[in-house]
Amino acid sequence: MKTKIIVSACLLGENCKYNGGNNKCDDVIALAEKFEIIPVCPECFGGLPIPRVPSEIKDGRVYSKTGEDLTEAFLSGAEQTLYIAKEANAPCAVLKENSPSCGFGKIYDGTFSGNKIDGNGITAQLLYDNEIQIFGESQVKRLINLYE
Numbered sequence: 001m002k003t004k005i006i007v008s009a010c011l012l013g014e015n016c017k018y019n020g021g022n023n024k025c026d027d028v029i030a031l032a033e034k035f036e037i038i039p040v041c042p043e044c045f046g047g048l049p050i051p052r053v054p055s056e057i058k059d060g061r062v063y064s065k066t067g068e069d070l071t072e073a074f075l076s077g078a079e080q081t082l083y084i085a086k087e088a089n090a091p092c093a094v095l096k097e098n099s100p101s102c103g104f105g106k107i108y109d110g111t112f113s114g115n116k117i118d119g120n121g122i123t124a125q126l127l128y129d130n131e132i133q134i135f136g137e138s139q140v141k142r143l144i145n146l147y148e
């Protein structure tokens with residue numbers, strides 16, 4: 001039986017990104033040969049529409065570019081993603097880098113200017129706090145090596 005892993009749906013080509021597009025990544029899609037992929041989009045789980053105004057984290061809360069505080073929606077999406085990960089007994093997740101939900105290690109700085117700072121997205125942080133190992137799309141080879 002293949003190990004189940006959580007994957008950001010936009011990396012698989014789902015059009016769930018804020019602008020209605022996706023972040024399709026062939027290396028991530030190819031993980032299906034080795035793992036059972038469970039797609040998630042925490043922002044959609046949180047009830048946010050597609051398309052939607054982009055959001056960034058500032059001082060621990062999430063704001064849309066138009067100034068709306070969306071923290072509760074992001075937290076709800078994170079909780080639902082954690083529930084799915086636990087149910088699947090997934091040891092790790094491959095999440096879209098830099099996103100205010102899925103980013104891990106680096107995120108945008110909250111000024112909507114393209115600057116990045118050290119930090120984690122809301123969902124990535126919750127999964128990490130619950131002992132789920134996080135990989136970005138640029139780290140797929142490291143994940144494969146771990147399970148070789």
Ligand code: SF4
Pocket residue numbers: 008009010011016017018040041042043044096099101102
């Ligand atoms: Fe992709 Fe995550 Fe944003 Fe959904 S919340 S579009 S999965 S980066």
